[in-house]
Amino acid sequence: MDYDMNNKKELVVSQVHNYGTCRVYPMCNTSKTLASIAGATTLTGDNIKLIKQLGYTFRVVSEGI
Numbered sequence: 001m002d003y004d005m006n007n008k009k010e011l012v013v014s015q016v017h018n019y020g021t022c023r024v025y026p027m028c029n030t031s032k033t034l035a036s037i038a039g040a041t042t043l044t045g046d047n048i049k050l051i052k053q054l055g056y057t058f059r060v061v062s063e064g065i
Contacts (some may be wrong), residue, residue, distance in 0.1 A: 009056045013043065024048065027061060 013032040016023045024043040026032040031043070038047050048058065 009054075010020050010059050011051070012059050012061055012063065015060050030056075 012028040014025045014027050026035045
């Protein structure tokens with residue numbers, strides 16, 4: 001699992017906005033596994049809501065060019 005210094009579960013994701021649609025892509029192994037369990041390559045708003053209920057937090061990172 002992914003933990004920060006406070007023993008809090010944190011998932012690393014990337015947000016991409018295309019044509020008015022926001023997509024959340026998993027970046028760490030745990031977030032990729034959770035997306036796979038959901039049967040998707042991205043995390044939906046409903047997925048994120050349920051994952052937060054499990055005690056996870058999200059950290060959005062941007063990839064450089």
